[in-house]
Amino acid sequence: MAPNPTPPAEPQDNPDGYVGLDAARAERLARDRGWSTVRALAPGTIVTMEYRFxxxxxxxxxxVVARAWKG
Known part of the structure; x- marks a missing residue:
């Protein structure tokens, strides 16, 4: 049986620190801190629940960023 793959490392960054920031600034900051994907969503947007490292x-x-979370 093949071993489970090791997921890529995530930045050691607290998503709560993005709340209150301008959207464009928050996205630039997140990419600078190592997030490979930054997804901007409107309030109430339906999203899938799979976790993406x-x-x-x-x-x-x-x-303005109202909420931020990993995955």
Whole structure:
């Protein structure tokens, strides 16, 4: 049986630190800190629940990050 693959490392970064930032600034900062995927979402957007290593989700309301979470 083949071993389970090792998932890529995620940045040691707290998503809560993005809340309140301008959306464009938050996305640049996240990429600078090593997030491979940054997903901007409108409030109430339906998203799948699979966890993706290296992805940061940003809920954007009126151009500002209202919520941020990994995966």
């Amino acid at each position: 290296g992805r940061l989700n940003l809920e954007i309301s009126d151009g």
